[in-house]
Amino acid sequence: MKDRPIIFSAPMVNAIIQGYKTQTRRIAKKTNHPCPFGTPGDRLWVRERYTPCEVTGIVCYAADALPETMTNRRRWMSSIHMPRLASRLLLLIKNIRLEQLQDITEADAMAEGVCDLKERSSNTCDTATSTFRNLWCRLHGEWLPDTWVWVIQFERIELRTHVCLNTAKNDSVMEVA
Secondary structure (H helix, E strand, O other), X not given: OOEEEEEOOHHHHHHHHHOOEOEEEEEOOXXXXXXXXXXXXXXXXXXXXXXXXXXXXXXXXXXXXXXXXXXXXXXXXXXXXXXXXXXOEEEEEEEEEEEEHHHOOHHHHXXXXXXXXXXXXXXXXXXXXXXXXXXXXXXXXXXXXXXXXXXXXXXXXXXXXXXXXOXXXXXXXXXXX
């Protein structure tokens, strides 16, 4: 079993925490090689936008922040720079498959965590698939049907509620079975 990092945006982190998101799709750069994100049984530690408190060392996450606090004096760090110690989410890979982007089903789009995004959408007649397609276009620029993607199905196995970078007081762990 290996642990690897994976980056998620704040809305997708919230979808994972709330239990809406159990799949992610990542562009497959090479289809004739093993998935670079791991194999079933491996674990993914989530990188997300964060800021450590300079005084206490307690980590605050952009996914939890109110919009008005995003611009105050805090220096938000890019998710790419998040160290393993600051990660609060641990995911267990249940299944990995390779498929073309256009083959996403309605159920898979829901598992991508878009149902919460869909509920907040002003256009309530969108399907989960069309909501996912819109999200994909915002993230990747365009929807190319012949794009191959790794479909990573996972379950959340850990959510740490208080993460501190200054001390070893990272004992507030919620195990999820």
